[in-house]
Amino acid sequence: MKAKAPSAENFLRSNGLRKTPVRVGVIELLQTATAPLSVPEMLGHLKNVDTVTVYRTLNTFVKKKLVHRVRGEDRSWLYAIGDTHDQPRHMHPHFVCDDCGKVECLDSASIPGGFIGSLNVERGYQVAYPEVVLHGKCPKCHD
Numbered sequence: 001m002k003a004k005a006p007s008a009e010n011f012l013r014s015n016g017l018r019k020t021p022v023r024v025g026v027i028e029l030l031q032t033a034t035a036p037l038s039v040p041e042m043l044g045h046l047k048n049v050d051t052v053t054v055y056r057t058l059n060t061f062v063k064k065k066l067v068h069r070v071r072g073e074d075r076s077w078l079y080a081i082g083d084t085h086d087q088p089r090h091m092h093p094h095f096v097c098d099d100c101g102k103v104e105c106l107d108s109a110s111i112p113g114g115f116i117g118s119l120n121v122e123r124g125y126q127v128a129y130p131e132v133v134l135h136g137k138c139p140k141c142h143d
């Protein structure tokens with residue numbers, strides 16, 4: 001169970017961001033979302049915003065590690081609120097259902113600490129972090 005999220009305004013302030021209507025709107029949407037959201041989904045809920053501003057806002061959040069993103073089934077980015085407190089990166093795998101296309105954050109699963117090491121990546125590549133996407137059937141589509 002997730003702790004109650006701080007208000008969008010406090011969230012922005014505590015992360016050193018000026019509050020703008022778009023930032024507040026995006027954070028509020030992501031705080032209440034039960035699954036990662038695409039930009040078109042967000043645009044459907046936000047009033048008087050343009051696509052470019054929403055992308056720019058999301059890029060700012062991703063850079064500040066307030067939000068993480070995952071590729072959806074159709075290769076578009078989906079966004080979810082990150083964990084600002086425990087880890088700098090939100091190290092959970094994501095799940096893509098190949099039947100219904102739903103993408104979920106598997107918050108209770110974790111990527112093992114030695115995961116990158118176990119891949120035996122060639123020398124010369126500096127790996128920053130892994131992104132794990134699991135494919136299969138979600139509980140709703142499973143039998």
Ligand SMILES: [Zn+2]
Pocket residue numbers: 097098099100101102137138139140141142
């Ligand atoms: Zn499914």
Ligand SMILES: [Zn+2]
Pocket residue numbers: 068070080090092093094104105106
């Ligand atoms: Zn996630």
